[in-house]
Amino acid sequence: MITKFIAEKFKSNLSRLRPAIGLRSKITLIACMLLTLPWIGYNYILEMEKLLRQGQEQTLIGTSRAVATALNERPNLFSDQASFLQSVQKGRDLYAYELSSPIKLDGQTNDWADYTEQMVHYGRDYVQFSRWPYQHNGIQFNHMVGKYDGYLYAIFEVNDDKPVMRRKGSSRVDRNDHLIIALTAPNGEFHRYVVSVYEDGWFNAWQINGDIADPADLVLESQIQGYWRTTDNGYNIELRLPLSMLGSKLGFAFYDVNNTGNREIETIIGTSNTNQIIKLGTVLIPSPEIENILKGMGHTSTRIWVIDRHQRVLAQSGDIQESNGVWSSSVKYGNKNSSWWTVLEEKWLHPLYYRYLINEPTEFSDSLKDAAKVEGVHISQALQGRGYSHWRQSSDGKAMILAAAYPIWLGDNVMGAVVAEESTIGIQTLRNRALEELLNALFAIILVGTLTLFLFASNISRRIRKLRNEAEHAIDTQGKIQHTIAASTNSDEIGDLSRSLAGMVSRLGQYNHYLENLSSRLSHELRTPVAVVRSSIENLSMQEQDEDSKRYIERAQEGVQRLNTILSSMTEATRIEQSLQGAEKELFPLNELVEGCMQGYQMAYANQIFRVDRCSEPVMINGAPDYLAQLLDKLISNAVDFSRDDHPIEVTLSQIDSQAFLTVSNHGPLLPENMNDQLLNSMVSVRTQSQQNKPHLGLGLFIARLITDYHQGKILLRNRTDKQGVEVCVTLPVATLEGISKN
Template identity: 60%
Template structure:
């Protein structure tokens, strides 16, 4: 590579610029690095989400009471026959208009047509009579909404004793106590209905008895009518069927078609009804997993409980680092109007709003659900329903007596990870672009300066000798200490020696006799010239190393004398009563200006905390603790400083995020000459005197100081306890 560049027919500046162009590979390496970090983040998100599903499933394991009322013990479920009761966001006004049901009402309604015909006088024609049905609940009320297709609606006559000689519905159900009951809802004029309970007792004189436990309203439609039903949830057990009885002739009023979810004649023929479990939903919400969309399913993949919103489930923890802070400077303008559009066009894909709604909100399917219902936890990535985002879905089985009774499904989007990746790439590219531009400019200026010096040296060398080889003028030696300066001094010495030699040759005839008579003088002159030579490079390097050693020794002596000076000053310090709150607040304001790369979080009580001591030394104590926290934390991390009053003592804690203390080193750090700094922190000599000085100040004030790792294992906390003044109230 070096030979190829050397053979290149170009100037020094061009060659340096070509070499500097290798810096352009840094963005590519940075881009690959961020992509690898994104993979790690997604793997971590996957493991975390599986852990979330496992934690919730563990809370639901071996709890048969949660599933005994959910028809989860059935070997199979027939959709349409077995009904699902949706959890409604609010109460429903029973007016027959269906306007206050959820927007996705049509998607949730189940169609009942030819497959569900229970009786027909004539061969059933598709579309002759059918209906759509949805059931729901809110609080302690059960609701049903229907869209019935009926070409001719026959209503009950006013004051008629017959309630089944017209269009009507029959709801057959079992109560929570297991009793079989049937209710008839007859359509009347003006959208009104009447509800009747059907009695099958032989000694009952009337087959139909009016009841006010059930209310319903209907409204005409272009092809039939819509109907809303409401009744107390306490009437409904584990089985339910809804049947539509169609009457089309106004005179003989015979029932021509019966379409129902199940056979309504006996309790055993009814379909099951699944109510979302409020107890399971409370358990899920109580665990605080609001950052994920959670579903709890029974063994038939039906939803028992749901919590969370996928739009707020981006898989990223809350952070104090904000990426969208507005800045009105030139850099912000360039980033928003030039760099960010450029990145978005060629490198980045910004997350966009998306929709992800299951085709059937009551039935959750997927390969992860299938694996979980077979007893294995599983996670997989899938596209959202609109294809605009990737969704991570994890499922884990719920066990009961060594049998899988259901599954917990947790889902999150990758919007947060994608946003973090984009912000990281933007910042990385901005920094690398600035570094490349600055480095290119500096290298170009350096190459220009270097080539200019070389050209000047070339011109002096050409002008120093004439065409006959005589020395015309001396080369002015450069005072620079670099290689070009050495070359200049070497050429100057060479030209000087050539000049002397030429002068010697020119005067050889006149001086020959003198030189022969006095050879000793010639040797002495040569020895004198040799003694006048300057220091070489190795001697100069030894002197520089000695100077560096003296400087480090001076720093060490200054640090050692500081501890001695503190000890002597404490012996004559004046004690006074003052408010500790004001001292800490004032010092923290200075730290926030001095250490702008750290995020200081200060908490002091509003009530004055009075202590007796030396304010100057306590301020120096805070200086040592905060400086230590800053040194062992990363830029942008948070440092917490808290003052609290516990009984007769004031407690100050300084907590930072960073490396943890080694085992059995917490107490030793308070002694002199003890340090745990790694080689990366040894840019200057450290004798471990900072915490030792802090301990001297605390001991003088009759307090205690401790150093411990944080409970979350993310850093270290230093705690200082000082006694309150005698006049302070506990």
């Protein structure tokens, strides 16, 4: 039972300690809704970025349309041969790549290291003649051409296991390994040249004006220069020729000689047939005329490509690193100062933004993979006659690039397309600056708003908590008015509530004072009429009466005695409450008091069985023994009234830590629901009509509570755990040997 009591007490204390969400916490949570403002603003900026991108698309399509318009209906800007072909053949139709630097003619491939992907391999498919079946280890070569500063450069990496040079002093150029160059001049004339050397080193080509076998038909061409270098696998050839010599057709062919005895040609392999102009392949050189048109239009903020119908670049203008659109320069921001807000932004806010909310533009590179074959859905659409824009990633995948293409018309035919490209760095920079300003403003609003709401909630919470404390202290656990509530002078709702509660407590205090004095007043006022009635009945009983009169007189005396008992009970609680205020405490063992009282109860209630369980060690209490004995009297009397005669009343006294527990348990009827605490109040009783054999106003447990409160203890009524009766548990603080109570 003691354990049960401790568990219930612990649960009660735990429920009080359970955290509750206060007004400040609720308003703080409501203030957290302000955090949705950055999210809304962030999405608004993203929508604005989408609109800016759409505007950039329209602007870029307009740029490509304007450039295409300047190139429409101008056939002289396109090659008379390649641009009018239905298709071009890789390896046969050559493309002169734009070189970033001049080539040093030394027979080494170091200068061509950046263009290895553009080199074409010539093997079995490009063999034009072979005396014997072509073997996999036969002659083959890698080759490409490029353009720089008015010259056409060519590189040949030839794999030949038996290179054969010209014999010393020989005037023949065709009895050894040699290179044939065939081209058309700008005026359309067909020319052939031969490169044949005695040894490694610098060379000039010979123009063939007739039969290559006749030295008289060979004329030295000093403008075609190069270098021949023997390697472990064969030999390398680097050469150059002025672009002014070159028209729209170009071809190279290697004549391979392996037998140094008969020196007969065994294999001919090349880009195209160099003997007839009709079989000669084409060459496309980026057009300087188109580049001049692009530069003249001043489109330096956009990278522009002009491609032919075969997706080969004819001209290029602009740098993608600078092609970030007009957005970055269209909005001007004020110069930053050295104020505390600027320092806060740069040191704390911006690193936070760019770490979690904003993506900062990063450096990127975007190089054209192959200028001889520019691909993309926008290009394919433009070559079909429709303008189109397309978002793509840069070649390193670090940035997004907007590309727009528009067709170039010649009559009803699409001769090429203009491709304009811009990065999104301008829009991204504009978006980031807008986000910075927006987030700064929103976080300032959130901070000020949250602080204001928190202070407002703290003020309201403080006033409500003060009002709650006053209300709790105004009325004690028994419902008595202890203090009044100070009415607030504020004009808001809390002030009105405070004034209402103050008036209500004042009226309750007056009413409670009236009720507290009612019993003493009634007792005082009724004692005189009762005394008159008693004396009159006593005088009447002294006279001779018949049997009926005597019976009535006896009943009247019993009623007067009963009424006198009621009056005594009404004043008993008041007397005890007043006497407790002047009672003196002393240190005594409670177990001896319980043992002595229980011996008397056994004689007083002979028909009732008592079972006592007390501590062997003394339980020292600092209190009034007489009143504690009266407390035990009330508990035993109450238990006897409700107990069954065939079951004992159990009285237990124990000590746990600094608390003494006195429990009185009996078998009998259970307590009604929700009546446990009410039975400790004055004038409350649950006795049935059959138990009303004597006056009983329900003051016994009320007096027991008064005595317990005087000793700073607790009293608890509850049904037994076995549901067979009721038990009353009184908890009192144990005193030390010095007489100081431990709470």
